[in-house]
Amino acid sequence: MRSTSIQMIMAVVVASVALLSASQAKPDASRGRELFDKRCTGCHALDGVKVGPRLRPVYGRSVGKDAQFPYSDALKASHVTWDETTLDKWLADPDSLIPGNDMSFRLENAAERADIIAYLKQLGGK
Secondary structure, three states, rough: HHHHHHHHHHHHHHHHHHHHHHHHOOOOOHHHHHHHHOOOOOOOOOOOOOOOOOOOEOOOOOOOOOOOOOHHHHHHHOOOOOOHHHHHHHHHHHHHHHOOOOOOOOOHHHHHHHHHHHHHHOOEOO
């Protein structure tokens, strides 16, 4: 009976590790492109200004430094550079990174954020 309990516990542990590994899959830039089109293009374009600034060159760029876009004072005054960490925090809750900004969008799904960031990174920056 004890060996059956141990086997059941081991099976649960193995299944849990497998699920955890699957949920922490490597970010997918292809999926990020689809998500970008779905979630971001209402306000942003890759190469032109819309309600928000252009995003093709965003990765590696200092916040508020695209001369083609009229940023809020909060963004212009920030000293943040867009990378995986800052983009993730920004997409999850812009006010937690730069209070007083004008972006109201939030993306709660961490995997979706990672995929969109991988896509933006692949596009290059600066």
